[in-house]
Amino acid sequence: MIPQFNLNKEYSFLENEIQKELKKVFFEKNFIGGENVTQIEKNIAKYIGVNYAASCNSGTDALYLALNSIGIRKGDEVITTPFTFISTIEAIIYLGAKPVFADIDLDTYNISKEKILEKISNKTKAILPVHIFGNPVDIRDIKKEVNDESIKIIEDCAQSFGAGINCQRVGSIGDIGCFSFYPTKNLGCYGDGGMITTNSEELYSNIKKLCNHGSSKKYHHDIIGINSRLDEIQASLLRVKLKYLGEITSHK
Ligand SMILES: *Cc1c(COP(=O)(O)O)cnc(C)c1O
Numbered sequence: 001m002i003p004q005f006n007l008n009k010e011y012s013f014l015e016n017e018i019q020k021e022l023k024k025v026f027f028e029k030n031f032i033g034g035e036n037v038t039q040i041e042k043n044i045a046k047y048i049g050v051n052y053a054a055s056c057n058s059g060t061d062a063l064y065l066a067l068n069s070i071g072i073r074k075g076d077e078v079i080t081t082p083f084t085f086i087s088t089i090e091a092i093i094y095l096g097a098k099p100v101f102a103d104i105d106l107d108t109y110n111i112s113k114e115k116i117l118e119k120i121s122n123k124t125k126a127i128l129p130v131h132i133f134g135n136p137v138d139i140r141d142i143k144k145e146v147n148d149e150s151i152k153i154i155e156d157c158a159q160s161f162g163a164g165i166n167c168q169r170v171g172s173i174g175d176i177g178c179f180s181f182y183p184t185k186n187l188g189c190y191g192d193g194g195m196i197t198t199n200s201e202e203l204y205s206n207i208k209k210l211c212n213h214g215s216s217k218k219y220h221h222d223i224i225g226i227n228s229r230l231d232e233i234q235a236s237l238l239r240v241k242l243k244y245l246g247e248i249t250s251h252k
Contacts, residue, residue: 010248013251014241021236022236024236025232028232034232036232036239037230037232040055040238040242041053044179044195048171048172048177049172050172050198050199052198054196054211055195056194056211057193057194057227057230058194059179059180059185061226062179062195063090064095064226065226065228066176067092067126068210069210070175072092073097074095074097075096075097075098076125076126077100078097078098078125079116079119079127080101080102080128080129082103083130084156098123100119100124102115103115108135110135113138113141125150125151126154127142128155129153129156130159131170134160134163134186136160137155137170138165139170139173140173152175153174154174154176154177155171155174155176157170157179159185160186161179162245171197176197176198177197179197180194181193181238187241187245189241190233210223210226211225
């Protein structure tokens with residue numbers, strides 16, 4: 001049987017550098033909230049083309065944190081695609097909101113703009129398109145057609161790190177972008193990891209609080225949050241892999 005996914009080639013290509021970086025992390029023993037996490041957030045914000053990037057524990061958490069940060073609550077409607085991984089829907093339901101499915105375009109397998117427009121109601125609080133299989137949805141076009149600032153656009157970029165349209169990368173066009181670093185994704189770590197990108201300082205600080213027990217100052221908890229953090233080991237691997245992403249992608 002031919003395995004669907006195999007990391008051997010990539011690992012041998014990066015082995016020396018990865019081992020060197022891991023050694024540093026083990027020497028420092030600063031496993032949560034260290035320099036690698038700060039750096040990978042900066043590097044990814046720059047790469048995607050946004051002001052802010054906040055790391056978290058998974059793509060699923062990224063979606064949950066993004067929807068929570070824009071105030072999605074019980075009774076709200078979020079328009080999304082039925083052709084996605086379960087996380088996209090889970091995040092909506094977890095907050096008590098209702099997923100409203102807009103069907104896909106059969107040319108792209110991505111959510112159809114026309115179907116989105118049909119599903120907008122006075123309860124619609126957000127639209128959650130998924131860039132499936134690395135193929136970007138035209139978010140600018142959706143934004144233009146929806147033409148309602150009160151409806152936020154959250155991009156599920158879990159399968160599309162680095163993809164873009166007209167020099168704009170996915171995760172930089174909607175209000176928030178959500179990424180997964182699950183090992184099989186375009187940019188994967190060697191465990192779980194996720195990232196949230198945005199240009200809004202307000203959303204960024206909300207997300208930073210929510211992913212750290214609702215706290216921005218140690219032992220001061222303003223809101224109920226969760227524990228969702230990227231650790232130094234994964235962040236150090238991601239820093240190495242991001243540098244070679246273009247090269248690795250073209251190898252495949
Ligand atoms: C993988 C994936 C997720 C979830 O990411 P995790 O890091 O595994 O939680 C969400 N949405 C889509 C479209 C995915 O492919």
